[in-house]
Amino acid sequence: MQYETLGVAFADHVATVTLNRPDVRNAFNEKMIAELTSVFGLLDTRDDVRAVVLTANGKAFCAGADLNWMKKMAGFSDEENRADALRLAQMLAAIYRCRKPVIARVNGDAYAGGMGLIAACDIVVAVETARFCLSEARLGLMPATIAPYVIRALGEQASRRYFTTAEAFDCATALRLGFVGEAVPEDKLDATVRQIADSLVTNSPNAVRECKRLVQDVAGRAIDEALIEDTATRIARIRASDEGREGVASFLEKRTPAWRAA
CATH class of the missing domain: 1.10.12.10 (Lyase 2-enoyl-coa Hydratase, Chain  A, domain 2)
Structure with missing residues (x-):
């Protein structure tokens, strides 16, 4: 399983999918969207995989959409924009619908669509220093494709606030709101994820x-x-x-x- 924007590894019935564009804070573009859709579709069919970990290289988990990709979208026709948005929605659905439980190993900040990736997962473990932001309104946009997942994970009342204010919030707030299931120091992140994965494969x-x-x-x-x-x-x-x-x-x-x- 060779990908340009992802790393994929297997050990003890657990597949680890790693976002691998650290130079742009793991922001996604059309290539990463296609590869994430593909890999989760394939992992869903593998009997030797009983759990999936979604994480990232570098200091950030995911900064949302790549700016160069967004610039290109600005010149799209309405039909092209709809098709592009649908591909993003299908990527999120592939993660959410994957029959294997998916653990988000949040190694750093998650903004905009990065929060959508996390919300589509089943279990969320984050470093205590991670920050979160639904920043779309600052750019004149809205978090539409990620909304079905984020609202379920964050809650309706908190979503009303953070969708509209585009405020950043810390991991302690994300934990209190239930968006994050467990917040740990960086040196405890791997052990915590491993413990949960071991429980799943047992x-x-x-x-x-x-x-x-x-x-x-x-x-x-x-x-x-x-x-x-x-x-x-x-x-x-x-x-x-x-x-x-x-x-x-x-x-x-x-x-x-x-x-x-x-």
Whole structure:
């Protein structure tokens, strides 16, 4: 898996995808967007991958859109702008919809679209010094394609503020608002991410996939008869699955489940 703007590495059932444009603070352009869409689509199909870490080289996580790319977009027609925006939206969807849990290892600042990348992930671990900003309004723009993910992660009330003020905020604020799940010193970042990844790969791969899908499907839905029926169907189906049967049997027999030896 060779890419111009990304690094991809594999170890112990974990794939690490690294944004690799540190000279521009890992800002994304059309090439990075295409490569991120591609790599998450491929990782989604690999049975040997049970978790994905998304991180970056350099001091910043992602500064959002590359300025040269934005300059080029200024001359696009309406149709070209729509197509370009759709590619960005599809990249975010590829991360969000990836059936493997995705950990954002936030090694530094995340601005604009960089916050969208983080919000599309499932688990967020950030260095305490990271700063965050939805800066689009300063440029006469709005964070439209990232909005479905950021609003879910940041919350509606906080999104109203930071979308419109374009204020930067620190990691402590991001942690308080729930955008970041865990904030750690730089020297603890790798160990913390590794511990979470180890927990993920220890569990049933099928159960992890289904749990991720469950949260996405249930969040925000009314607790009505349709939802009650849906959740009952899901647990009945997974109880009868191969890994469901193996998990219960291994627990009762006090042995290691088969997926840990795979």
